Amino acid sequence: MANYHVTKDKETGDWKAKREGADRAAGHYDTQAEAEKAAKEFSKNSGGGEVKIHRPDGPIRDSDTVAPGHDPNPPKDARH
Template sequence: MANYHVSKDKDTGKWNIQKEGGQRSSGSADTQKEAEKTAKEYAANSGGGEVRIHGLDGKIRDSDTVAPANDPTSSKDTKH
C-alpha cells in the first residue's frame, strides 16, 4: 500500500506525482487530471492507498482512497 501526492512543479509547469516519503518524482503529466489518474493507477498497483491532490498554493485540496485500501471516513465521495 502506498500513498501518492500530486502537485505542480513551478519550475517545469508540469504536475508531479510523488510517492509519500519518496525523494524523487514517480512521474509527471501536463495536466492535474492526467497526474491524478496516473497516481491512482500507481496506488492501485501497490495495493491501494491515498492520493492527495495539492492546489497551486501547495495545500491539500482533495484526497481520494484507492481500493483495496480502507477509506478512513464512512461517507460516500460525491466528487468522483
C-alpha cells in the same frame, strides 16, 4: 499500500505524481488530471492507499482513497 501526492512542480510548471516519502516523482504530466489518474493507478498497483491532490499553490484541495485491485467490496466514494 502506497500514498501519493499530486503537486505542481514550481521549477518546470508541470504536474507530478510522487509517492509519499520518495525523493523523486513517479511521473511528470502536462495536466493535473493526468497526474491524478496516474497516481491513482500507481496506488492501486501498490495495494491501495490515499491520493492527495494539491492546489497549484500547495494546499491540499481533495483526497481520494484507492482500494486494492482485488478488494471484492470496495468502499463507496460519494464525491467521485
